[in-house]
Amino acid sequence: EAGVVQSPRYKIIEKKQPVAFWCNPISGHNTLYWYRQNLGQGPELLIRYENEEAVDDSQLPKDRFSAERLKGVDSTLKIQPAELGDSAVYLCASSLVAGTDSGANVLTFGAGSRLTVL
Amino acid sequence: GEDVEQSLFLSVREGDSSVINCTYTDSSSTYLYWYKQEPGAGLQLLTYIFSNMDMKQDQRLTVLLNKKDKHLSLRIADTQTGDSAIYFCAETEGSYIPTFGRGTSLIVHP
Numbered sequence: 001e002a003g004v005v006q007s008p009r010y011k012i013i014e015k016k017q018p019v020a021f022w023c024n025p026i027s028g029h030n031t032l033y034w035y036r037q038n039l040g041q042g043p044e045l046l047i048r049y050e051n052e053e054a055v056d057d058s059q060l061p062k063d064r065f066s067a068e069r070l071k072g073v074d075s076t077l078k079i080q081p082a083e084l085g086d087s088a089v090y091l092c093a094s095s096l097v098a099g100t101d102s103g104a105n106v107l108t109f110g111a112g113s114r115l116t117v118l
Numbered sequence: 119g120e121d122v123e124q125s126l127f128l129s130v131r132e133g134d135s136s137v138i139n140c141t142y143t144d145s146s147s148t149y150l151y152w153y154k155q156e157p158g159a160g161l162q163l164l165t166y167i168f169s170n171m172d173m174k175q176d177q178r179l180t181v182l183l184n185k186k187d188k189h190l191s192l193r194i195a196d197t198q199t200g201d202s203a204i205y206f207c208a209e210t211e212g213s214y215i216p217t218f219g220r221g222t223s224l225i226v227h228p
Contacts, residue, residue, distance in 0.1 A: 040220065042221050043206075093160070093161075112160050
């Protein structure tokens, strides 16, 4: 099992440029999450998908951020245009179930994509 | 304010026990978690505890939960240099979506 795979690992861009991150979750995990982790902070949820549906995107800055999860598997997160304050690590995670009473919701995280906006 | 609070740093000597503390505000939390993040890596689940338990032990790890005080701790026995990392406390309640603390940097020195 490859785990949650993210690319690119590192990206350096100038402000106002676009950037996209890709995530391949654990096979069979129906729930996918994008988190942003600022330096010295914990992860903060941007958007959550259950299968193909975005069920929680309240923290996603929709003026510049967009995400999609076609076919309920891989996902991409896009920023256009990027701002200096977008510099952070973007973490993708997946889990088997969420929003049920089936017990603990254990997330498996990818290694993250570190974005630096100059 | 923060839903989950942790102290930022902890320094221990190799072989000693480490105790990392966390407080949370949501009295309806159902599960509480500890994740570990090594440099350049994502978060990895260490352990979790259901809110109706007060202790859970797993090899060198002991989790204590004081639900009345909304206090969670992680004790690592015989701390090794490989335990140096950032440890995140997290909680889930009705939405089952984890809310993370800021993380505690554990530094283990010889």
